[in-house]
Amino acid sequence: xxxxxxSSFFRSACLAVGLAVAAAACxxxxxxxxxxxxxxxxxxxAGGSAPSVDPASGNTAPPDAEYDLxxxxxxxxxxxxxxxxxxxxxxxxxxFRIMSMVYDRLFTIGPTGELKGMLVKDWESxxxxxxxxxxLRDDVSFRDGTPLDASVxxxxxDRTRQAEGxxxxxxxxxIKAVNVVDKFVVEVVLSDSTPAIPYALAETAGFMMxxxxxxxxxxxxxxxxxxxxxxxxxxxxxxxxxxxxxxxxWQRDAAKFARMQFEEILDANAxxxxxxxxxxxxxxxxxxxLPQVENExxxxxxxxxxxxxxxxxxxxxxxxxxxxRVRQAINHAIDRDAITEALYPGSEPKWSDRRSGQPAYxxxxxxxxxxxxxxxxxxxxxxxxxxxxxLGEMLVSASAPxxxxxxxxxxLAQAGISVETVTTDSIEIFSIWAEGKHSVELxxxxxxxxxxxxxxxxxxxxxxxxxxxxxxxxxxxxxxADSSLSEEERxxxxxxxxxxxxxxxxxxxxxxxxxxxxxxxxxxxxxxxVSDYSNTIGAWDFRGVGKxxx
Amino acid sequence: xxxxIGKRLLALIPMLILLTIVVFALVxxxxxxxxxxxxxxxxxxxAVEDIRHELDLDQPLHERYVSYVGDLVRFDLxxxxxxxxxxxxxxxxxxxxxxxxxxxxxxVSVVLSVPLGVLAALRRNRLADRLVTGASVALMAIPGFVLxxxxxxxxxxxxxxxxxxxxxxxxxxxxxxxxxHATLPAIAIATIPLAELTRQAxxxxxxxxxxxxxxxxxxxxxxxxxxxxxxAMKNAxxxxxxxxxxxxxxxVGTIVIVEQIFNIRGFGLLGxxxxxxxxxxxxxxxxxxxxxxVMVMNLAVDVSHGYLNPNARTS
Numbered sequence: 001x002x003x004x005x006x007s008s009f010f011r012s013a014c015l016a017v018g019l020a021v022a023a024a025a026c027x028x029x030x031x032x033x034x035x036x037x038x039x040x041x042x043x044x045x046a047g048g049s050a051p052s053v054d055p056a057s058g059n060t061a062p063p064d065a066e067y068d069l070x071x072x073x074x075x076x077x078x079x080x081x082x083x084x085x086x087x088x089x090x091x092x093x094x095x096f097r098i099m100s101m102v103y104d105r106l107f108t109i110g111p112t113g114e115l116k117g118m119l120v121k122d123w124e125s126x127x128x129x130x131x132x133x134x135x136l137r138d139d140v141s142f143r144d145g146t147p148l149d150a151s152v153x154x155x156x157x158d159r160t161r162q163a164e165g166x167x168x169x170x171x172x173x174x175i176k177a178v179n180v181v182d183k184f185v186v187e188v189v190l191s192d193s194t195p196a197i198p199y200a201l202a203e204t205a206g207f208m209m210x211x212x213x214x215x216x217x218x219x220x221x222x223x224x225x226x227x228x229x230x231x232x233x234x235x236x237x238x239x240x241x242x243x244x245x246x247x248x249x250w251q252r253d254a255a256k257f258a259r260m261q262f263e264e265i266l267d268a269n270a271x272x273x274x275x276x277x278x279x280x281x282x283x284x285x286x287x288x289x290l291p292q293v294e295n296e297x298x299x300x301x302x303x304x305x306x307x308x309x310x311x312x313x314x315x316x317x318x319x320x321x322x323x324x325r326v327r328q329a330i331n332h333a334i335d336r337d338a339i340t341e342a343l344y345p346g347s348e349p350k351w352s353d354r355r356s357g358q359p360a361y362x363x364x365x366x367x368x369x370x371x372x373x374x375x376x377x378x379x380x381x382x383x384x385x386x387x388x389x390x391l392g393e394m395l396v397s398a399s400a401p402x403x404x405x406x407x408x409x410x411x412l413a414q415a416g417i418s419v420e421t422v423t424t425d426s427i428e429i430f431s432i433w434a435e436g437k438h439s440v441e442l443x444x445x446x447x448x449x450x451x452x453x454x455x456x457x458x459x460x461x462x463x464x465x466x467x468x469x470x471x472x473x474x475x476x477x478x479x480x481a482d483s484s485l486s487e488e489e490r491x492x493x494x495x496x497x498x499x500x501x502x503x504x505x506x507x508x509x510x511x512x513x514x515x516x517x518x519x520x521x522x523x524x525x526x527x528x529x530v531s532d533y534s535n536t537i538g539a540w541d542f543r544g545v546g547k548x549x550x
Numbered sequence: 551x552x553x554x555i556g557k558r559l560l561a562l563i564p565m566l567i568l569l570t571i572v573v574f575a576l577v578x579x580x581x582x583x584x585x586x587x588x589x590x591x592x593x594x595x596x597a598v599e600d601i602r603h604e605l606d607l608d609q610p611l612h613e614r615y616v617s618y619v620g621d622l623v624r625f626d627l628x629x630x631x632x633x634x635x636x637x638x639x640x641x642x643x644x645x646x647x648x649x650x651x652x653x654x655x656x657x658v659s660v661v662l663s664v665p666l667g668v669l670a671a672l673r674r675n676r677l678a679d680r681l682v683t684g685a686s687v688a689l690m691a692i693p694g695f696v697l698x699x700x701x702x703x704x705x706x707x708x709x710x711x712x713x714x715x716x717x718x719x720x721x722x723x724x725x726x727x728x729x730x731h732a733t734l735p736a737i738a739i740a741t742i743p744l745a746e747l748t749r750q751a752x753x754x755x756x757x758x759x760x761x762x763x764x765x766x767x768x769x770x771x772x773x774x775x776x777x778x779x780x781x782a783m784k785n786a787x788x789x790x791x792x793x794x795x796x797x798x799x800x801x802v803g804t805i806v807i808v809e810q811i812f813n814i815r816g817f818g819l820l821g822x823x824x825x826x827x828x829x830x831x832x833x834x835x836x837x838x839x840x841x842x843x844v845m846v847m848n849l850a851v852d853v854s855h856g857y858l859n860p861n862a863r864t865s
Contacts, residue, residue, distance in 0.1 A: 082633035166589075220634070236633040237823065238815050265716060266823070269699075270813040273715035276707050425828075427587050 059302050061524040067546040073257040073523075075542070076271050076280035080264040082236040085220040086204040087163040093537065096204050098262050100541055101242050101255075103209060103225035104140060106153070107202035108541070109449055111534040113359045115198055119148065119208060129193025129483035136184040140250050142210045142226050150180040155211045157188070171200040195483040195490065199450040228255035228543065239263055256525070256546030268292075275299065275518055281547070282519045282526070284539065287344045288401060290516045301516040304528050306538035307358060307447030307454070308515075309350045310404060312394075312508040317467040318439040320389050327505035329379035330440075331369035333415035334408065338371075340511045343403055350509035352498045353447060353455060357535045359487070360451035360494035368502050376415035388416025395433055397443040399426040404510070405442050436466035445509070449536050451494040452481040455501075465506065476500060515539075522548040554856045558849055569841045573834045574618050578611075580830065587828045588631055605830075627838070628831030632823075637835035640820060645839070647718055648809070648816035652801050654732055655739035660794065663744050667751020667790075668778065674756060682748060689745035694804045698738035698811045705734060716813040735812045739804050743797035750793040754786035761785075788859050795851030799844045 061067075080098070081091045089095040108118045117123060122135040140148040161172035174197060177189040190197060200206070210217075210224035217224065223231040228249045229242035240262040244255040263280060265271045272292035274280045276299070285293060285301075294301055312334065320326045336349035348355070352365040380389060391412075396405040405421040412419055419440060424432060433441050445464070448454020455477065459465045469477070480493030501507075517526060517539050525531075525545040533540040577584065585602040602608050606617060621628065627637035670682040706715035713734045719727040758764060759782055767777050806818035813819075817836065824833035 082630075082635075236635065263717075264815075265813045266819065266826075267810050267813065270716050270811060273702055273707060274717075274813065277711070277715035279714060279716055425587065427828075428583070431583075431586050 058529075059300070059524055059527040060530055061546065061548060065524065065546075066549040067256045068522075068549045069256060070258045071256075071547045072259040072261060073282070073542075073545070073547065074261040074263060074280045076263050076265045076274050076283040078264070078266060078268065078271060080237055080240060080262055083220040084223055084231070084234060084240075086168055086207045087160055087165040088220055089168065089204070090166045092167050092204045093540075096540055097542065098240050098242075099204075099207065099223065099225075100227070100543070101229040101260060102223045102227045102231055103207035104148070104227050104251075105202065105204075105206035105208065106134065107198050107206055108532045109199070109202045109536060110532060111528065111530055112357065113450070113535055115202065115450075116532075118202075118206075119153075120198075120201075123198060125195075125483050127484060129195070130190050132188040132190065132197060133181070134186045134188065136186070137250070138184050140226050142224065143230070143245070144210075146210065146212075147183075148208055148226050149183050150186045152208060152211055153186045154178045154180050155214055156208050157186075159214050160205050168203075168205050171203065171205045172197070193483045194452075194481060196450065196453045196456070196481075199453055203449060229260060232259075237264055251543065254543040256544070260542070278520075281523055282517065282542075282545075285516045285518055286401065287346050287514060287516070290346070290518075293518045294516070298520055299518055300521050301518050302526060302528070302539075303346055303514050303516050304534060304538040305348065305355065305357065305512065305514045306534075307355055307512070307536045308538075309355075309445045309447070309512050310344075310400060310510050311350070311443065311445045312408060312510060313433075313441045313443060313445070313464070314505065314507055315433075315436060315439050315441075315465075315467050316504075316506060317436055320383065320385060321391075321439050323383045324505060325379045325383040326385070326389065327508075328369065329376040329383070329415065330412065330417060331505050331508045332372045332376040332379065333412050333417055334369075334508050334510060335371040335411055336510055339404065339407055339411075343401060343407065344511045344513055346516070347514040348512045350512045352502050352509070353458060354451060354494070354498060355447055355512045355535065358447060358451070360491035360498070362495040362498050365499060365502050369505075369508075373411075373415040376417070380416060385416075388418065391417060391419045391439045393422045393438055394419040395429055395438050395441040395443075396421050396423045397426045397429050397441075398423050400442055400444065408442060408510070430463040433464070434462045434466050436462075445507075447536060449533075451491060452477075455494060455497060456481070459501065459506070467506075470504075473497070473500060473504075520547075522550070524548060551856060555853055558852050558856075562845060562849065565845055566842075569838065569845070570619055570622065571615070573838045573841070574615050576834055576837060577607075577830050580828070580833075584631075584828055584830050622838075627835040630832045631829045632827045632832075637831050640832060641817065641835055641839055644815060644820045645817045647720070647814060648805055648818055650721060650728075651718075651732055651735055651814065651816065652739070652798075652805060655736040655801060656743065656794075656798060658736055658740040659743040659747050659797070663747035663751050666748045668755060668783075670748070670752040671755035671759065672778075679752070682752065686745040686748045689741050690749075692741060694738045694742065695807045695811060697741055698735070698808055701734045701738060702811070718812070718814040718816070731814075735808050735814060738808050738811075739801055742804070743794075743801065746793055746797060747790065750790050751786065754789045755782060758782045758786045784858060788855055791851050791854050791858070795847055798847045802840055802844060 075097070077094060077097070079091060079094055081089055081094045083089055084095070084099060086095060086099065104119050106118060106120045108116050110116050119136055119140060120134045121137050124133045125131070134153070136148070136150065136153065142148065146152075157172065157175065157178045160169055161175050163169045174190045174192055174194050175188055176191050179187040179189065181187050188197060208226065209219060213219055213222065213224040221234060228244060228251065230245050231240070232243045233239060233241035241259065243259045244257065249255060265274055265280075268285070268289050269292070271283050272285070272289065275283050275293050276296050290301060293299055312330065314321050314327050314330065316322055316327065340347050340349050351368050352362055354361040356363070380386070394405070394409070405423070409419055409421055429441070429443060432438070445458060446454065448457050457464070459469050459473065462468070476493065476497045480490055480497055482490065485493075515538055519526065523545065526539055526542070528534040531539060531541065531544075585598050585605060585607055589598045589601050606614050609617070625638065627641070629636055630640055633640070666682050670679040673679045702715045705711070705713050713730055717731055719731040721728050764777060764782055767781050805816065806822060808814070809816045809819040810822060817839070821833065821836040821840070823829070824836060
């Protein structure tokens with residue numbers, strides 16, 4: 001049974017999710033074969049104006065709000081990374097937050113997960129799904145007057161897809177060629193009919209830099225974009241400063257600060273102190289860290305329920321997990337509600353690969369495996385293990401929140417399942433898990449920016465699922481990831497696919513995390529109901545955020 | 551004296567060789583495969599092998615050591631695996647912050663410990679002595695990181711909010727700004743050295759004041775100021791300097807934690823970052839330079855011993 005949560009934080013989270021769902025219901029998704037609808041175009045074209053007014057959302061400014069346009073805005077982050085190059089970065093989540101202030105991108109993702117054009121005005125997929133035609137805005141240029149046209153897009157996409165990089169270039173692997181059709185029309189030729197490419201171009205892979213920077217500059221240390229800010233200072237691993245240098249930016253209200261500073265503060269306590277001491281204006285806190293800043297006078301917390309989770313991952317190739325009943329027993333043995341309340345206050349128990357509020361969320365899978373240690377024991381007995389099982393070492397990611405492994409270990413023990421926890425480096429754990437020798441792992445997982453991409457990344461990469469997928473899964477996935485289908489049709493099939501994964505019990509998902517973004521009371525515009533990427537990655541794009549004038 | 555200094559410098563050579571061996575061995579004893587970690591989760595075996603080759607990890611151990619020492623002789627500490635910057639440049643950027651902060655903390659310790667120790671020694675077994683001794687014992691029991699948290703709570707987040715809770719200003723930003731940022735971390739670093747040095751100053755002076763030559767000096771009618779300042783202090787300084795040297799070395803360790811608490815992007819935090827990101831060249835560079843600093847400080851203590859006590863030059 002789901003526990004009762006009474007904190008205002010959780011209520012806010014629910015409100016945010018509810019608003020996101022409502023917005024999705026009202027807004028609708030894009031049509032893969034059609035031009036972006038007028039509403040989308042308007043939303044993008046006016047995307048720079050202050051986020052649409054929604055008094056219920058809690059952190060959106062009224063339309064007549066006056067901003068302190070001369071303000072400096074300082075963001076505290078626990079890591080900044082050491083490169084500015086989108087291609088090189090191993091930490092895309094971090095780089096995007098900073099460099100999306102400097103670079104415009106081709107697409108963006110709305111607060112409810114819908115794909116929207118940014119530099120792309122219209123887009124169209126061919127009937128066979130192998131050609132994607134992008135029509136660009138014609139009013140965007142770099143600071144030296146160079147227009148951001150089709151040749152610039154080709155230069156950028158070619159650079160990214162042909163580069164060697166750990167995270168971003170592989171996303172563009174399905175691109176076979178990029179052709180300039182017209183001054184503002186680009187054709188992207190794909191090797192298969194994946195609908196994932198526009199979504200990839202809403203991430204760092206879609207950043208557009210000046211062709212001169214590509215040709216003769218060093219994008220790891222310098223930047224030249226068409227975005228609302230210019231790079232002023234970059235000290236690797238310490239600080240990035242960007243400043244607003246013009247008032248005629250095409251997304252007219254995107255830049256509401258004269259200067260933005262991104263400061264690396266490694267330690268979570270120091271981050272909280274900097275927030276309370278007024279040294280920074282924005283920081284993200286993990287649920288258990290929030291009490292440090294939650295009730296601080298002059299500060300407010302905006303919860304972002306996002307697509308990042310903590311899961312117990314199972315390897316069906318290793319006995320006794322090759323028996324589906326054993327995997328299902330593990331799912332019944334874990335009390336998700338108790339873990340969520342104790343260790344992730346304000347977050348939500350997880351049952352499948354999509355969170356409520358995200359497209360392709362399958363509500364029927366909620367409570368798929370209610371906490372029931374007795375049922376777990378019965379399943380183990382049916383599988384021939386009446387005295388319980390020993391799963392050996394459970395790999396635990398060093399970055400997993402403290403305490404989760406001990407609670408999981410204890411809960412499994414109560415159902416007769418013993419594991420020995422082994423804390424493992426958060427990067428190296430991937431290669432150890434990929435060897436396929438371990439039966440169980442406790443780690444982070446992501447819903448992905450889109451259902452198909454998320455499912456593919458989650459289950460088809462050996463580093464996350466060494467056992468691989470079954471032919472039945474593959475068949476279902478290929479039937480869903482078909483760009484000739486409408487988004488609604490695709491999502492319906494992804495819902496079925498999740499039901500299959502849950503039934504197979506390839507993992508025992510535990511909790512969807514809700515991160516609290518903390519800021520002074522006069523900071524507005526960062527709001528799960530209106531901010532792009534809200535329900536997948538969270539607060540990722542700071543355009544439109546501002547400080548109200550006193 | 552020059553001969554003494556020369557001997558001490560020669561004695562550093564085996565220490566330096568030992569230090570390079572320890573630093574080099576860091577790659578071997580650090581858990582995990584650095585090449586695999588650098589390559590990332592999705593890297594192919596081929597990509598991992600390429601990185602291993604690039605880092606010379608596929609070479610025999612002794613060849614790698616010779617190559618490492620050869621690079622060191624050319625002042626080449628390698629290149630950071632995470633930022634692609636020369637490690638020497640990274641250290642050059644971060645070390646001055648730590649050096650100025652440590653020097654400030656050490657200065658505070660010395661400037662306060664000497665008069666307090668003298669006061670306690672001269673008022674032996676009286677109230678002032680008991681207060682100084684008691685406070686020293688109490689301060690020695692407070693770890694630097696606890697004191698740092700208390701200082702931040704009282705002086706940055708509550709009450710007068712005189713000092714910022716995090717960050718650091720360079721001396722070039724102005725003395726006032728630098729002091730505003732450096733004061734709380736320096737207090738957190740200086741507390742235990744101050745307590746130990748005060749106790750040492752008191753103890754040494756008490757011992758010296760009981761020596762025959764002090765009684766003789768007093769019998770000759772020399773003033774108290776002259777007896778203490780000229781005769782007693784010079785001899786009491788020898789053990790005091792030993793403890794000062796030990797504490798200077800200890801500060802190198804304490805500062806790692808204090809820099810983390812105050813988010814001072816100094817040399818100590820550079821080492822922490824290198825550990826967290828498995829940036830082996832940077833980790834090796836910070837350990838090597840940290841070790842060198844401790845060795846140089848010990849040398850300075852030895853030399854000052856020799857200066858203050860001629861017998862130490864021959865022993």
